[in-house]
Amino acid sequence: MISPAKNLRWDDWTWQHGHACKDLATLTEWLEQAGSVNRMPTNVFNEITSTYRMGITPYYFDLINQYDDTDPIYRQIVPTVEELNISTDELDDPIGDENPARGSRPLKALIHRYTNRVLLIPTAQCAVYCRFCFRKRLVGDTAHNAREEDLQAAYDYIRAHPEIEEVILTGGDPLTLGDQALHRILKELDDIQHLRVIRIHSRLPVVNPFRLTPELGEIISSLVKPVWVSAHFNHPSEITETARKHILNWVSMGIPFLNQTVLLQGVNDSAEVLKELFLSLIEMKVKPYYLHQADMVQGTGHLRVSRGHGLDILKELQGEVPGYALPHYVQDRSDGSGKIPLQNQWV
Ligand code: SF4
Structure with missing residues (x-):
C-alpha cells in the first residue's frame, strides 16, 4: 500500500x-x-x-x-x-425522488416517501464522490444545500405531521457538517415530541472515519431520542483498524450502527467478498441492513450487476452467514414509490 x-x-x-x-x-x-x-x-x-x-x-x-x-x-x-456511456434506460433521477406525479418532495430539504418517515437533506456536499451515486445529479452542487429557512420549513412540516416517527438525515453527507450545525439540527429534531428515532446516513465512517470524534459522539449520545448511524461499507478492505476503532468507540457510547452496501460489478459481486464484508461488519457491531441492487444511474452500466446474479450470490450466502448478518437485497423503484425486496423472488 x-x-x-x-x-x-x-x-x-x-x-x-x-x-x-x-x-x-x-x-x-x-x-x-x-x-x-x-x-x-x-x-x-x-x-x-x-x-x-x-x-x-x-x-x-x-x-x-x-x-x-x-x-x-x-x-x-x-x-x-x-x-x-449512457444507455437509453438510464436515468437522471433513478429512484424518483422528484417525480412530480408522486409529490414526495414537498420541500427543498425534505423527501416524504413513506408515511411514517422522512428524509432531511441539510447539505448536498459529500466527503467523496462515489462513481455509482444515485443522487449524482445533485451531490456537490451548493445550490442544493439547505439554507436556514429551508431547515426551519422542514422542522415545521415534521411538527405538522404527527404520523412521522423517524427522520433520516441524508444528502449529500450530513457528517460533512461541523459539530455546531449538526447539534442544532439534531436538537431541533430531538425536541419534536412525536418523533421516535433519528437516523444518519453517512459514508464518512468509510472514507474519513476520523469524523467519528468523541466530541460528536457526546453530542449524539446526549440526545433523548436514539440516533442510529447507517454507514456505507462496500468492500472488506474498507474495514480498517482506524474505522473499527472509531466505530467501536461510538458503539461504546451507545450509538447503534447499520450498514448499506451497493452491489457493484468488479467490487463486491461475489459470495466470497460479501461473506467477508458482512462477517467483518458484525465483528465491529455493525448490522448489515440493505444490499442495494445498483440503480439505473446514467453512466454506471459498467458497475451494475444483473438481478439474477445478485440473487445467485444471496443464495450462496444463505447458509454461509448467520441470518442477522444477511442484509435485505432490495431495489428502489424508479417512480419514487420505494423499495422492492428482491429475495421474495425466491418464493
Ligand atoms: S457519499 Fe453517498 S451521496 Fe455522496 S456521492 Fe457517495 S453515495 Fe452519493
Missing part, C-alpha cells in the same frame, strides 16, 4: 476533508507518488467531471492497492471513461 504525502494532521477529519483530491493535477500527483501514472487524457477527465465531480479523501486513496479498475476502491472512486 502506498500513501499520498502523509501529514501530521492525517488523523484530523477536517484536514482529510480539506485535502480531498478534486482535480486532475492532484490525482496525477497522487498517482505518481504511488508509483503509478495517470492514463486519462485531460479532455476526457474534464468531460466526465463537468457532469459529475470527483472527490477522494487522502485516507480513502490510501486504501487503494492496485492503481487501475481492477482495484475495488479505485473502481468506486476514480473517474473512468466508461461513465460517458
Whole structure:
C-alpha cells in the first residue's frame, strides 16, 4: 500500500476533508507518488467531471492497492471513461425522488416517501464522490444545500405531521457538517415530541472515519431520542483498524450502527467478498441492513450487476452467514414509490 504525502494532521477529519483530491493535477500527483501514472487524457477527465465531480479523501486513496479498475476502491472512486456511456434506460433521477406525479418532495430539504418517515437533506456536499451515486445529479452542487429557512420549513412540516416517527438525515453527507450545525439540527429534531428515532446516513465512517470524534459522539449520545448511524461499507478492505476503532468507540457510547452496501460489478459481486464484508461488519457491531441492487444511474452500466446474479450470490450466502448478518437485497423503484425486496423472488 502506498500513501499520498502523509501529514501530521492525517488523523484530523477536517484536514482529510480539506485535502480531498478534486482535480486532475492532484490525482496525477497522487498517482505518481504511488508509483503509478495517470492514463486519462485531460479532455476526457474534464468531460466526465463537468457532469459529475470527483472527490477522494487522502485516507480513502490510501486504501487503494492496485492503481487501475481492477482495484475495488479505485473502481468506486476514480473517474473512468466508461461513465460517458449512457444507455437509453438510464436515468437522471433513478429512484424518483422528484417525480412530480408522486409529490414526495414537498420541500427543498425534505423527501416524504413513506408515511411514517422522512428524509432531511441539510447539505448536498459529500466527503467523496462515489462513481455509482444515485443522487449524482445533485451531490456537490451548493445550490442544493439547505439554507436556514429551508431547515426551519422542514422542522415545521415534521411538527405538522404527527404520523412521522423517524427522520433520516441524508444528502449529500450530513457528517460533512461541523459539530455546531449538526447539534442544532439534531436538537431541533430531538425536541419534536412525536418523533421516535433519528437516523444518519453517512459514508464518512468509510472514507474519513476520523469524523467519528468523541466530541460528536457526546453530542449524539446526549440526545433523548436514539440516533442510529447507517454507514456505507462496500468492500472488506474498507474495514480498517482506524474505522473499527472509531466505530467501536461510538458503539461504546451507545450509538447503534447499520450498514448499506451497493452491489457493484468488479467490487463486491461475489459470495466470497460479501461473506467477508458482512462477517467483518458484525465483528465491529455493525448490522448489515440493505444490499442495494445498483440503480439505473446514467453512466454506471459498467458497475451494475444483473438481478439474477445478485440473487445467485444471496443464495450462496444463505447458509454461509448467520441470518442477522444477511442484509435485505432490495431495489428502489424508479417512480419514487420505494423499495422492492428482491429475495421474495425466491418464493
Ligand atoms: S457519499 Fe453517498 S451521496 Fe455522496 S456521492 Fe457517495 S453515495 Fe452519493
